[in-house]
Amino acid sequence: MFLVRLVYTSSITEGVTESDIQNILDTARNNNTAEDITGVLLFSKNRFLQCLEGSRSNVNKVYHNIVNDNRHSEIVLLDYSEVYEREFADWSMGYIPEMAITRPLTLKYSENASFEPYKMSGSSAHKLLLSLSKTVTVV
Numbered sequence: 001m002f003l004v005r006l007v008y009t010s011s012i013t014e015g016v017t018e019s020d021i022q023n024i025l026d027t028a029r030n031n032n033t034a035e036d037i038t039g040v041l042l043f044s045k046n047r048f049l050q051c052l053e054g055s056r057s058n059v060n061k062v063y064h065n066i067v068n069d070n071r072h073s074e075i076v077l078l079d080y081s082e083v084y085e086r087e088f089a090d091w092s093m094g095y096i097p098e099m100a101i102t103r104p105l106t107l108k109y110s111e112n113a114s115f116e117p118y119k120m121s122g123s124s125a126h127k128l129l130l131s132l133s134k135t136v137t138v139v
């Protein structure tokens, strides 16, 4: 089974807190390790932006769970591609801190400097995550 990369964005449900995000990350890291999925998650301005990479069947299965999770909504698939290598292989689910997003970096990949992933193309969203993962210590 070959590798795929999936990037989506979503909006956090009202009332979901920082500790819920920590729970999401704990579950994600456990499940993804078991499924050989790697990736990164960014949370900023009430938006999630996440990249998952792994076998097509495992990525599809996990994405199905994610889409049915009521801790977020307005889930939009931005990119789904067959890839020949992983880019986030070091992280079962790396968390990119909000402070990593700078105006110049957002401007590089968007129409303007405000972070709004719903207005980004799949490839720009992917490249933004890739840049962020290289410039910061992903925890």
Ligand SMILES: Cc1cc2nc3c(=O)[nH]c(=O)nc-3n(C[C@H](O)[C@H](O)[C@H](O)COP(=O)(O)O)c2cc1C
Pocket (backbone or CB within 6 Å): 024, 027, 028, 029, 031, 032, 041, 048, 050, 052, 062, 065, 066, 067, 068, 069, 071, 072, 093
């Ligand atoms: C923004 C967001 C990102 C998530 N990322 C992942 C993920 O990478 N992997 C995963 O297994 N679950 C992830 N989840 C959790 C799933 O939606 C779901 O709760 C989980 O897969 C269920 O796992 P369980 O059956 O082991 O409890 C995420 C949820 C949210 C809201």
